[in-house]
Amino acid sequence: MIKRSFIGLLKPRLKYGSVAETPSLKQIPIPKEITLFSNCPFDKKNLLLKKKATVKTGQKLLLYKESDEYVVSSVTGQVTSISSYTGDFGLSYTAITIEVSDDEEIDDEFKDVSKDASKDASLEIIKNFLAFAPGNPPGKLFSDKDKSLNTIVVCCADSDLLITTNQYIVKSDIDAIKNGINILKTATGVNDIIMVASQSQMHELSTIGEKINQVNDTYPSALPHLIMKNILGKVVPAGKNPEDIGVCFISAEAVASIGNAFNSGQIPVTKTFTLVNKDGSKSLVSARIGTPAGDIFKAFNITLNENDRIIFGGPMTGSSVYSEKHPVQPDTDAIIVQDRDDIPVISDYPCTNCGDCIRVCPANIQINLLVRFLETGQYEEAADQYDLYSCIECGLCSYVCVSGMPIFQYIRSAKYELDRANTAEATNNG
Numbered sequence: 412m413i414k415r416s417f418i419g420l421l422k423p424r425l426k427y428g429s430v431a432e433t434p435s436l437k438q439i440p441i442p443k444e445i446t447l448f449s450n451c452p453f454d455k456k457n458l459l460l461k462k463k464a465t466v467k468t469g470q471k472l473l474l475y476k477e478s479d480e481y482v483v484s485s486v487t488g489q490v491t492s493i494s495s496y497t498g499d500f501g502l503s504y505t506a507i508t509i510e511v512s513d514d515e516e517i518d519d520e521f522k523d524v525s526k527d528a529s530k531d532a533s534l535e536i537i538k539n540f541l542a543f544a545p546g547n548p549p550g551k552l553f554s555d556k557d558k559s560l561n562t563i564v565v566c567c568a569d570s571d572l573l574i575t576t577n578q579y580i581v582k583s584d585i586d587a588i589k590n591g592i593n594i595l596k597t598a599t600g601v602n603d604i605i606m607v608a609s610q611s612q613m614h615e616l617s618t619i620g621e622k623i624n625q626v627n628d629t630y631p632s633a634l635p636h637l638i639m640k641n642i643l644g645k646v647v648p649a650g651k652n653p654e655d656i657g658v659c660f661i662s663a664e665a666v667a668s669i670g671n672a673f674n675s676g677q678i679p680v681t682k683t684f685t686l687v688n689k690d691g692s693k694s695l696v697s698a699r700i701g702t703p704a705g706d707i708f709k710a711f712n713i714t715l716n717e718n719d720r721i722i723f724g725g726p727m728t729g730s731s732v733y734s735e736k737h738p739v740q741p742d743t744d745a746i747i748v749q750d751r752d753d754i755p756v757i758s759d760y761p762c763t764n765c766g767d768c769i770r771v772c773p774a775n776i777q778i779n780l781l782v783r784f785l786e787t788g789q790y791e792e793a794a795d796q797y798d799l800y801s802c803i804e805c806g807l808c809s810y811v812c813v814s815g816m817p818i819f820q821y822i823r824s825a826k827y828e829l830d831r832a833n834t835a836e837a838t839n840n841g
């Protein structure tokens with residue numbers, strides 16, 4: 412996350428960004444090469460996809476034997492490399508690089524399977540073809556028999572600061588959202604659809620004919636856990652997600668992806684996001700999924716100097732990446748470029764017990780105590796005694812910390828390490 416030098420308020424009132432009345436969208440030309448990331452760890456032995464394979468735009472690419480993991484090619488071209496990529500916390504991904512051909516061909520498979528989709532088939536189609544579409548429609552979750560979903564929340568507001576993707580989609584593609592909602596209702600059998608929107612979106616959404624609830628314009632009101640509490644009146648137990656208590660969250664962009672895919676017979680392959688330049692200026696951008704950040708910077712004449720920082724995601728919850736080759740992914744809602752002189756120093760000053768973090772924490776966590784355990788790697792104690800799992804990952808504590816402690820990074824890292832240890836234990840116990 413970004414820390415800003417203008418911290419001075421104990422209770423920061425951070426207002427969400429809003430899209431222009433008539434927003435303009437800059438289209439980035441198709442790059443010479445794209446890279447697609449799959450969450451699947453690289454496994455050379457079981458690769459199904461081969462180097463030099465030719466692929467078409469919108470083609471589903473299954474990656475491994477005996478696995479249903481896939482990506483969708485956003486271009487027509489030839490696979491030039493399939494390799495391992497290491498992301499946050501050392502997580503391993505599979506990276507597929509495709510050299511783009513001059514002539515574009517659209518793959519037909521989705522058109523054929525979606526043409527006569529019956530009610531049951533459309534759920535399978537969403538899961539098997541649209542998980543890599545813009546916004547990452549949560550197909551697996553819809554068809555997970557262990558979750559009995561009774562409500563779908565469509566987020567038309569954006570969840571982090573500066574981001575305006577969902578707001579843009581609501582303005583520009585309301586028919587696709589309407590179509591997507593109808594498909595979701597039929598496919599999932601869930602009729603309780605709740606739209607969550609900012610005040611300025613209420614009028615635009617009134618034509619959809621679903622319940623609309625207004626979300627506050629102050630960060631972090633649009634995060635799922637707070638929507639659950641403040642709008643649905645349900646508290647998500649610590650360490651659980653909304654889907655564990657029957658509520659599925661989906662972005663307006665993901666709903667529009669479903670609506671557009673079934674309407675056109677093509678899997679959408681273009682992502683909308685906000686580019687924030689070093690001077691803080693913002694632009695709405697549209698690029699093929701897999702476009703390297705460097706191609707986007709080139710289109711905006713942005714020059715990166717040594718030690719400048721690139722952040723993928725919003726300023727409160729995004730993560731730094733270390734290369735201009737890092738590609739736009741289906742869930743990339745912002746790319747932020749920070750000048751090296753504007754990057755605040757992460758300090759190793761100790762906690763002064765000022766209490767600012769506790770006052771801003773929406774989960775009422777005693778962060779000054781929690782942080783002592785996190786700093787020394789005592790993660791189990793942090794979870795058992797100091798509410799680690801109540802954290803809803805808003806990043807406000809890091810934002811306000813006068814000592815410049817990277818609290819939010821500690822929290823994410825602790826949760827990741829504990830999850831990893833639990834998974835290993837479960838595997839060992841058979």
Ligand code: SF4
Binds near residue numbers: 768772775778822
């Ligand atoms: S990120 Fe920090 S402020 Fe936000 S919920 Fe977690 S502990 Fe509280």
Ligand code: SF4
Binds near residue numbers: 764
């Ligand atoms: S962690 Fe930072 S904000 Fe929280 S009490 Fe300590 S110094 Fe203050």
